[in-house]
Amino acid sequence: MMKNxxxxxxxxxxxxxxxxxxxxxxxxxxxxxxxxxxAFCFPDIYDVGMSHLGMKILxxxxxxxxxxxxxxxxxxxxxxEKIMRQEHILLYALESGDAIKDFDFIGFTxxxxxxxxxxLNMLDLAGVPVLQKDRGEQLAPLVxxxxxxxxxxxxxxxxxxxFILGEGEEVNLELLDLxxxxxxxxxxxxxxLKQACQIEGIYVPSFYEVNYHENGTVKEILxxxxxxxxxxxxxIKNLDKCYYPEQVVVPFIEPVHxxxxxxxxxxxxRGCRFCQAGFLYRPFREKSAEKICQxxxxxCKNSGYDELSLSSLSTSDHSQIxxxxxxxxxxxxxxxxxxxxxxxxIDNFSKSVLDKVTRIRKSGLTFAPEAGTQRLRxxxxxxxxxxxxxxxxxxxxxxxxxxxxxxxxxxxxxETDEDIIGIAALAQKIVDLFYHMPEHAxxxxxxxxSTATFVPKPFTxxxxxxxxxxxxxxxxxxxxxxxxxxxxxxxSMHISDVSQMEAVLARGDRRLCAVIYDAWKNGCxxxxxxxxxxxxxxxxxxxxxxxxxxxxxxxxxxxxEIMPWSHLDYFISRKFLxxxxxxxxxxxxxxxxxxxxxxxxxxxxxxxxxx
Amino acid sequence: MKxxxxxxxxxxxxxxxxxxxxxxxxxxxxxxxxxxAWYTEGxxxxxxxxxxxxxxxxxxxxxxxxxxxxxxxxxxxxxLEKLNSALPKGxxxxxxxxxxxxxxxxxxxEYILELSSPEIADLKSCxxxxxxxxxxxxxxxxxxxxxxxxxxxxxKIEKISTQDNKLKLILKLPAGNDGNxxxxxxxxxxxxxxxxxxxxxxxxxxxIFCKNSQEFL
Numbered sequence: 001m002m003k004n005x006x007x008x009x010x011x012x013x014x015x016x017x018x019x020x021x022x023x024x025x026x027x028x029x030x031x032x033x034x035x036x037x038x039a040f041c042f043p044d045i046y047d048v049g050m051s052h053l054g055m056k057i058l059x060x061x062x063x064x065x066x067x068x069x070x071x072x073x074x075x076x077x078x079x080x081e082k083i084m085r086q087e088h089i090l091l092y093a094l095e096s097g098d099a100i101k102d103f104d105f106i107g108f109t110x111x112x113x114x115x116x117x118x119x120l121n122m123l124d125l126a127g128v129p130v131l132q133k134d135r136g137e138q139l140a141p142l143v144x145x146x147x148x149x150x151x152x153x154x155x156x157x158x159x160x161x162x163f164i165l166g167e168g169e170e171v172n173l174e175l176l177d178l179x180x181x182x183x184x185x186x187x188x189x190x191x192x193l194k195q196a197c198q199i200e201g202i203y204v205p206s207f208y209e210v211n212y213h214e215n216g217t218v219k220e221i222l223x224x225x226x227x228x229x230x231x232x233x234x235x236i237k238n239l240d241k242c243y244y245p246e247q248v249v250v251p252f253i254e255p256v257h258x259x260x261x262x263x264x265x266x267x268x269x270r271g272c273r274f275c276q277a278g279f280l281y282r283p284f285r286e287k288s289a290e291k292i293c294q295x296x297x298x299x300c301k302n303s304g305y306d307e308l309s310l311s312s313l314s315t316s317d318h319s320q321i322x323x324x325x326x327x328x329x330x331x332x333x334x335x336x337x338x339x340x341x342x343x344x345x346i347d348n349f350s351k352s353v354l355d356k357v358t359r360i361r362k363s364g365l366t367f368a369p370e371a372g373t374q375r376l377r378x379x380x381x382x383x384x385x386x387x388x389x390x391x392x393x394x395x396x397x398x399x400x401x402x403x404x405x406x407x408x409x410x411x412x413x414x415e416t417d418e419d420i421i422g423i424a425a426l427a428q429k430i431v432d433l434f435y436h437m438p439e440h441a442x443x444x445x446x447x448x449x450s451t452a453t454f455v456p457k458p459f460t461x462x463x464x465x466x467x468x469x470x471x472x473x474x475x476x477x478x479x480x481x482x483x484x485x486x487x488x489x490x491x492s493m494h495i496s497d498v499s500q501m502e503a504v505l506a507r508g509d510r511r512l513c514a515v516i517y518d519a520w521k522n523g524c525x526x527x528x529x530x531x532x533x534x535x536x537x538x539x540x541x542x543x544x545x546x547x548x549x550x551x552x553x554x555x556x557x558x559x560x561e562i563m564p565w566s567h568l569d570y571f572i573s574r575k576f577l578x579x580x581x582x583x584x585x586x587x588x589x590x591x592x593x594x595x596x597x598x599x600x601x602x603x604x605x606x607x608x609x610x611x
Numbered sequence: 612m613k614x615x616x617x618x619x620x621x622x623x624x625x626x627x628x629x630x631x632x633x634x635x636x637x638x639x640x641x642x643x644x645x646x647x648a649w650y651t652e653g654x655x656x657x658x659x660x661x662x663x664x665x666x667x668x669x670x671x672x673x674x675x676x677x678x679x680x681x682x683x684x685x686x687x688x689x690x691l692e693k694l695n696s697a698l699p700k701g702x703x704x705x706x707x708x709x710x711x712x713x714x715x716x717x718x719x720x721e722y723i724l725e726l727s728s729p730e731i732a733d734l735k736s737c738x739x740x741x742x743x744x745x746x747x748x749x750x751x752x753x754x755x756x757x758x759x760x761x762x763x764x765x766x767k768i769e770k771i772s773t774q775d776n777k778l779k780l781i782l783k784l785p786a787g788n789d790g791n792x793x794x795x796x797x798x799x800x801x802x803x804x805x806x807x808x809x810x811x812x813x814x815x816x817x818x819i820f821c822k823n824s825q826e827f828l
Contacts, residue, residue, distance in 0.1 A: 008810070011669045016627040024639070024699045250639060252632045304639030304697070306658075335642075336650050336658070 003097030005089050006080075013079045017252045018046035021094035025249040025303065027063045027070075028095055035067040036176050036183070039093050039100040039141075041108045043118035044528065046074040050249070051257035053311060054109060054147065058168055060245035068176055071095040072249070073106075075118045076125070078526065084125060091126035101127045104140045104179060110149035113505035114498060114528035116156060119145075120520040123159070130517070131158055132206060137188040142179070146172075150203075151233075151280055152458045152565040155505050157205035158513035161189070162196055164203075165568060166233030167266075169242055171201040197227045201234035203568065210510050210564070216551055218509060218562040232569040233280075235606070239266060239287040244295050247302040259307035259340060262296040263287065264324070268313040269593040271600075273381045273584050274370070274409065276457035277313055279572050282602040283610040284593055289320040293327045300337055307338040315341055317594075365396045368407040371415075372422025378587045379414050381580075386426065393430050397437055404430055404447045410476050410493075411454040411468030413584060420476050423449060424483035431488045448490045451480065453499035457506050459570050461580030464557040467503040469550075470496045497535040498527070503553035509564035512552075515541045573601030612649055615679050615690060616710040616828075621672045625701030630665040636699065637677060643697035646690060649680040663714035663827070664786055664819055667793050670722070672816040676827065678710055711828040716821040717787030721769065722794050724780045725813035731805060734778040735771065741804045742768065749800035751792070762792060762800065777812065786819065 003020070010016040040059055042049030049055065055072070062070035071093035076084060083089070090099040100106055106128065108119050123130045128141060135143070145153065146164035153163045164171055175196060182192050197204040207227035211219045223229050236242045248260060267284035268277065287295075296308050310324070318324065325339075332339050369384055371377045377384060393404060408423050427447050434445045453473050456462045468476075473496040484491060505512065518541035526532040542549055557563070559578045576599055583590060590598050593610060603609050621633070628636065638658050641648050650656040661678040681690075687707040694704045731737050741747070747763040770781040784792045794814060802809050819827040 010627055015629075016668070017624070017632065020624040020627055022624040022700055024636075024643075024697075250636075252628045252636055254632070254635070302643070304641075304643035306638070306642065336656050 001097040002089050002092035002099055005087065006084075006092075009080075009083045009087070012083065014077060015047075015253050018074070018077065019080060019094075021072075021097070023249045023251055025247045026095055027059070029063075029069045031069075031096065031098075033067065034069045036069075036105070036180050037103040038062055038068065038070040038105040038107060038176065039073050039103045040070050041073040041100075041106060041119075041122055042075070042111075043108055043115040043122060044075055044526075045077050046251070047253065047255045049074045050251045050255040052109065052111065053261045053263065054168070056245055056248045056261075057243070057263075058172060059249070060247070061169060061243045062172060062176065064243070065173070065176075067180075069095075071103075073100055073122070075122055075526075078532075081121075081125065091122055099126065101141060104142065104183070105176070106141045106143045108143075108145040108147075110145050110147040110153070110156070112528060113149060113502045114533070116505060116516055117520045117525040117527055119156070120159065120517065121525045132161055133158070135161075135189065137190065139179075139183060139187055139189050139192055142189070142192070144175075148277065148280055149506075151276075151568060151570055152506065152508070152563075153203070153205065154210075154510045154564040155508040155512035155516060157510045158517070160205065161193060162202055162204045164234075165201045165231060166570070167236045168234070169236055171199065171234045174199055175202065194225055197225070200232055203231040205510075208567065212509075212511075217557075218564055218566070220562070221567045223567075230567055230569050232605070233571065235283070235571075236266070236285075239263075239285050240291050244291075246295075246298050248299065250303050250305070257309070258305075259309045259338075260296075260299045260303050260305040261309045261311040262292055262299065263312060264292050264310045264315055264318050265312045269317055270314060270383070271381055271580075271590050271592065271598060272370070273379075273461040273580055274412065274454060274457075275313075276460050279459045279600070280570055281313065282571060282600065283606060284317075286318055286320075289323045289327065292324055293331075296328055297331050300332075300335065306336060307340055308332060309340045309342060311342060365393070365401050365403065366405040366407070367392070369426065370407065370409050371412060371419060372408065372424070372426055373419045375587055376412060376415060376419045376422070378589050379584050380409075380412055381584070381589050383589055383592075386429070389426065390429065390433060393433055394437070397434050398439065402434075402445050404445075406430075406447065406449050408449065408451045409454040410451045410480075411473050413454075413462060413465045414587075415468075415476075417476070417479055420479045421483045423451070423480055424485075424489075427484065427489045428486055431486050445488050446490060447486075447488055448492065449480075449484070450492045450494075451477070452494040453496045455499055455503045455506060458563065458565050459572050459577070461577050461584055463507065463563065463577060464559065464561075464581055466556045467500065467553045469554055470500060473499075495530070498530075498533055500549060500553050501527070501533075501535070501538055504549045507564070508552050511545065511547055514545045515547060517541075518544055569605070571600075571602040571605035573604075576600045613681055613684050614710055615681060615685075615687075616708050617677045617679055617690070617694070617704050618706050618708070619675045619677060619698075619702060619704045621666060621675050621702055623671075623701040625699070626669055626671045629668050630662070633666075634660065634662065636702070640694065640697040640699075640702070641679065644693040646679075646685060646693050647682045649682045661714070664717055664720070666816060667795060669811075670794060670814050670816055673705075674816055674818055676819065708828065712821050715788055717819055717827055718785065718789070718822055719783050719820045719824075720786035720816055721818040721820070722782050722784065723813065723815045723817055724778075724782060724794060724798075724811065726778045726780070726798070726801075726809055727776065727812055728805070728807055728809045730807040731809075732776075734776055734809075735773045737805055738771070738778055738780070738801065741801050742766070744804075747800055747804075749796055749803070751796050762797060765790075765792060766797060781817075783820075 120130050129135050142161045150163045193204045196202050207225045209222040213219045265286045267281045269284050370382045427449050456465045477493050519538050522537045648658050659680040663676050690707045746761045750757045751760050765785045767783040772779045
């Protein structure tokens with residue numbers, strides 16, 4: 001057991017309880033009665049991974065089966081990694097303390113591109129060959145992955161046995177059941193993979209051959225071993241009938257999000273053209289108000305948390321949101337629980353909703369206009385008008401708010417310098433509004449403006465678009481800084497090196513496996529941590545493999561180009577994406593799914609209407 | 612409204628939980644327990660818990676103290692049962708009593724230490740030589756940065772024994788608001804004196820005292 005080996009070093013590292021397990025809600029089972037062991041790996045540190053809702057759901061779901069045991073694994077922070085390497089301590093799962101190389105499954109969740117090198121590093125720390133082809137014919141451990149970035153898993157194709165596309169609640173158990181049967185029958189790894197790829201939603205990358213044109217674009221993707229030509233994502237039909245945990249693991253240290261979450265809906269009706277999640281998670285499905293309240297109350301009681309978050313891509317789009325507020329507030333106020341609402345949209349932020357939020361907590365107000373001018377907001381289909389922003393701010397200021405956070409993107413398609421200056425102008429208008437209100441709160445006003453670099457993503461209407469170059473972004477950042485004159489406005493701007501690498505990996509092909517491998521060998525990991533991201537090491541890995549980041553990040557793709565992910569079906573048709581892309585360039589908006597069907601193709605794949 | 616003083620153990624993996632994390636963990640445990648906790652009044656009501664003496668990371672304890680305010684009177688038995696059913700493994704409430712002393716009455720605490728060193732033949736005499744120095748200067752972290760202090764006058768050995776060259780000590784050290792000395796300060800000074808690696812096999816706080824060596828009640 002690795003946990004015993006690590007004990008004597010625990011006082012030499014920061015936050016030792018990252019490595020001990022033993023939290024309330026942790027699930028411990030008798031090993032001798034277990035048929036399948038699953039190591040659920042989050043490719044970042046405990047503090048980040050323990051905030052992730054998907055892991056909580058799938059952890060509890062798999063553990064519902066008596067003879068399956070799912071345990072948690074996180075990347076050690078650099079101090080602990082050093083000790084583990086020095087002392088030859090293998091990466092272990094927190095519950096049992098056993099090395100994960102002896103597990104049946106090692107499953108990663110792919111939440112963001114910059115965690116990819118951590119995956120390689122964790123496999124290496126676990127003593128598992130990093131490359132799939134080096135793992136031989138023995139069945140276990142199978143290295144698998146799911147999550148949003150599995151929609152283009154090609155840059156990771158060489159490292160994984162299989163990917164799980166779409167929502168995992170059903171397919172994970174189907175996969176474990178198949179494994180259980182085949183393990184008893186003494187199957188080999190490839191025998192198992194041949195069967196597994198027949199399950200809807202399972203993609204075995206080694207069964208596909210990718211050929212390229214001379215210009216570097218994909219020429220064809222050929223299935224072998226009787227694998228399906230197109231792999232469809234999995235979708236849960238009814239959220240009310242879908243499994244949801246009644247208890248979660250309650251960490252001792254404070255994770256990034258220290259609260260309990262109830263998912264209120266999946267998918268999004270909005271169709272913002274830059275937003276991958278808005279397309280990947282279609283169709284829009286609501287959980288009933290009764291279920292939401294019941295699950296929220298149960299989770300609060302069992303966990304002891306004093307903050308409950310209603311989570312989704314756009315919580316205020318729930319058709320019964322006011323009813324949910326009323327019911328939950330009755331409970332939470334009595335129990336001294338904060339109700340937090342991370343994704344409220346500016347346009348339907350009504351007075352009565354705001355009153356209720358105000359009853360909860362008077363902290364900051366966060367808006368994401370994403371672009372500084374109405375023209376550009378129309379291009380990206382972020383259907384918020386300046387008037388709505390101002391109206392909401394007015395209500396909020398009257399309600400006593402003194403902090404407003406604004407999120408924007410830079411480098412959006414068709415963006416001009418005027419759009420950048422528009423960001424400063426909007427922030428300034430909010431400042432002016434505050435001081436022109438006769439009864440504004442006494443506190444000091446702070447408007448924070450955060451800008452991130454736009455990263456074009458697969459399965460969005462902008463998947464064809466080039467990312468702005470680093471020089472262009474730096475130039476625009478300078479313009480914005482100059483345009484902001486008020487001391488009430490604080491700016492923070494995301495570094496663009498990381499964004500470029502995100503853009504490369506998001507739309508990359510299989511040839512990037514070698515780049516990721518070399519970058520990791522060169523010492524790249526924890527790339528999502530500013531202090532560890534090393535652009536020059538990444539560039540070196542590109543040069544070594546005769547590839548250029550610009551080819552992936554800054555190139556315009558033709559409408560008829562075969563994308564590296566063209567064989568994966570996320571229910572969004574290419575025709576729709578082209579149509580939306582054209583509309584973007586014509587500065588035309590598309591209405592929400594609730595108002596009229598936009599024809600994205602999801603209903604055809606489902607064989608039913610979304611609403 | 613009634614105050615209760617809860618004496619609890621903090622053992623095994625729980626020794627890796629910092630004071631801040633313990634506070635959060637206890638709040639959640641009380642909430643899970645279903646005890647009628649009293650909340651502060653005001654804009655952000657919070658559950659009222661008070662820990663008269665913090666315990667440093669890495670130290671176990673069989674005598675930790677937490678004061679809890681409930682809205683109504685509850686039997687000691689019920690408090691113990693409900694709280695213990697909600698606490699994580701390693702935290703365990705031993706007894707409940709009415710608070711007598713106050714946090715500022717605390718003057719010292721007793722610790723059991725077990726040390727070993729593969730490189731020192733006679734650890735006990737090494738310790739005694741260390742202890743019998745005219746002064747024991749060491750670094751202590753204070754709010755104003757590192758400061759050199761002499762711990763000789765305040766360091767008291769209650770008991771000393773050895774077994775298989777494992778040195779077992781019972782130490783009494785100043786605790787509370789008027790100058791707190793952590794065991795780590797003593798161990799660091801000893802390590803520096805010995806010049807060789809010394810391992811801490813066991814470290815546990817066993818008693819908390821007020822003036823005149825009265826136990827904190």
